[in-house]
Amino acid sequence: MKYIKTLSDLSKVTDHLIQASISLHIQKLEREYIEPYQATLHGWFVICEDDSDLIQTFPQLSFSLSEKLSSGEVEYVDKKPDWYEVYIMLNDNEGILVYVPTEILERYKIKQI
Known part of the structure; x- marks a missing residue:
């Protein structure tokens, strides 16, 4: 499992499509809140x-x-x-956006998805 909590963590992401998706989400958060991305405020x-x-x-x-x-x-x-993107709220403003490759969920057979 990889955790992305800073912009520099993006360099650890080997899947370029997921990396681009996370980067886009971070850019949206920065525009919406008019401040630099911070995992403890905006989620990770x-x-x-x-x-x-x-x-x-x-x-x-x-x-x-x-x-x-x-x-x-x-x-x-x-x-x-x-992949699937699954969003879990932790508190009023912080959450986790989880990227799960489709083949993992298909093997695990989670029926709720």
Whole structure:
């Protein structure tokens, strides 16, 4: 699992389409809030890289993506050609946008999606 909490973290993203998507989301946040991107204010990004990432608890949080999907506690799920974007609210302004490759969800067979 990769965590993107700073602009410099984008360099760790090997999938150029996901990297571009995250960059676009960050640009939108910066325009909307008229300030530089800060994960603790605007939320952060997670990229799932293998099946176990679905059940792994997020660092410093008490839940996994699988738990949130199973309980229906996600704000939205957006299907893209090669991945899903799953948004989880943490508080009034901070959330996590999780990128999950389609093949991982298909193997895991989460029926809520």
